[in-house]
Amino acid sequence: MSKKILVTGGCGYIGSHTVRELQRQNYDVVVFDNLVHGHLAAVEDAPVIIGDLLNPQEIRRVFVRHPDIAGVIHFAAYLEVGESMEQPGKYFRNNIQGTVNLLEAMLDAGVKHLVFSSTCAVYGTPERVPVTEEEPIKPESVYGASKRMAEQVMEWYDQVKGIRFTPLRYFNAAGASFDARIGDAYKPATRIIPVLMEYLLGQRERFFINGDDYPTPDGTCIRDYIHVDDLATAHIAALDYLWDGGESMAFNIGTGRGTSNMEIVDMVREVTGRDFEVEFGPRRPGDPVRIWADNTRAREVLGWKPRYGLREIIETSWLWHSTHPDGFG
Template identity: 50%
Template sequence: MGMNSIDGTVLVTGGAGYIGSHTVRSLREAGREVVVLDSLELGRREAVIDAPLVVGDIHDRDLVTSTCHEHNVTQMIHFAAYKAVGESMEVPAKYWRNNVAGSVDLVEACLASGVHDIVFSSSCSVNGTPAVVPVTEDAPIHPESVYAESKAMVERILYWYGQTSGLRSVSLRYFNAAGASFDGRIGEDWTHSQNLVPLAMKALLLRDRRLKVFGDDYETPDGTCIRDYIHVADLADAHVKALDYLGRGGRTVALNVGTGVGSSVLDVLKATAEVAGESVPYEIAPRRAGDPVATFADPGLAETLLGWRAAHGLREIVQTAYAWHRSEVRRHRAG
């Protein structure tokens, strides 16, 4: 290896999506060359801003290989995946084919192109409902949905490619990504989202529905589920630092990426009301299958290995999300 892998280009699959587009911006701000591969089925072309965009599929080995060669790709971040838990239980084959088999095709094409550093978008859902919180990386792998299982499988696949092909990878197990960019340029499109923060903003800003709160009878202080909400800007920063870690010769590892703070559904609604000056209309609905009761991260290992820790909390998440969604609503009304 004459060249350090961090001197080359980063291939970002799914880089037109929510977390992907924020990470592309962080990479550009860090001075990295980037090329995005996205099918645009769920991504938005305008979210990529100034990075080159290749429209295509992770299954297309020829396209991946030619993209790697043309752009001098030396590292990859792999976001491209379907991520709706409910849908994964209804149409599992879609998730096995795209998230699992697609990742195998992608890794094979990258290896054939001499790319050996991969940062993978995994999920805290690989642990299911953890027996102990905060969750550490050695918690049992216990997926409770096809989606979560697809992430756990790709982690294992990457591990074995490390044994057989010298691939090195960092699997980042995200907790609940939320918020929007601080300059208001990009955020989380609520059209396909099933996440609490955008749905709360939708109920607040459109005033045409009540937010469904799934269950208020859990064994938690206020009866609603507890999650670790992490600002998307912090999450993007973790990806940049993970690439640097691999560039320094770091070994394959899976890391929790969260704040270490658990917030209930009602905590999020309270924070939203404080920021917006009006409360989110909601109703209590039955519990949802596959929802863990309480989970939040012990982010200590990510800090030790990557020198990364979350800089923002729930308030900044809600402030940036509210500002972005409000400007989007105005933009659509004006348009």
């Protein structure tokens, strides 16, 4: 019989791609989402239980209704750095208390394996690139801190209750499914690629890059963009690792390659065949100059590797956004 996986936040961007990949690999899936940012249409063939992690009864009931859940992938959280600095309570409550409620429900049900969406934001501005998991942890935003605190909560549940977990510290999720059925529908768009797509579709009047005077070859910031389908396979590899008896451990999930904002612009011009104007705004406070992953641990321990690069990210993003200008709406 196939194993059943609970996916919290499975109606969201990364969650819905992971649900599809789980189903492709013949896992049974149950999704739990409060639809604050998620979309029912993003999940085609799995049961979706609408509920809020901040309500302990609602998440506990999921395990009662599905006593055969063998593992959990936990995406449900808020993730906007800027908003987290304005509304810290919203982030600490959802990202930490929500995680505590999930862990307690798992304990009640005897479920001991958890894959957690963490983020490279736990490293803040790294001292070295590429960033390994040994990089000092020093988040520079409430969002990053909330994710690190959630990791620490899990460390204690491992120590005192034996729940084993893998924080996957993703770099920048990007791209969409290759058949353009699902993609990034987060509104308002804040990530550079969807913002640029909205601009090309006439939904924004101007397109800005924040800062062109950074000490990088073209003056713009450098990030590690990882295709969302590569993130999906990393989660399944992490669950397999835990089921095989692997100990709790964090993994950096990125391509290992840095891409500047201008390289994105160039690839978008090439893929779409459109030329467009780029304006440069001031630097955004707190933006690290450059950050990309050392993914050696994930490759060696999980046997995972990214399959896609910037071209596939831009091609799938363009296909998704141009066929779904209003997301799922």
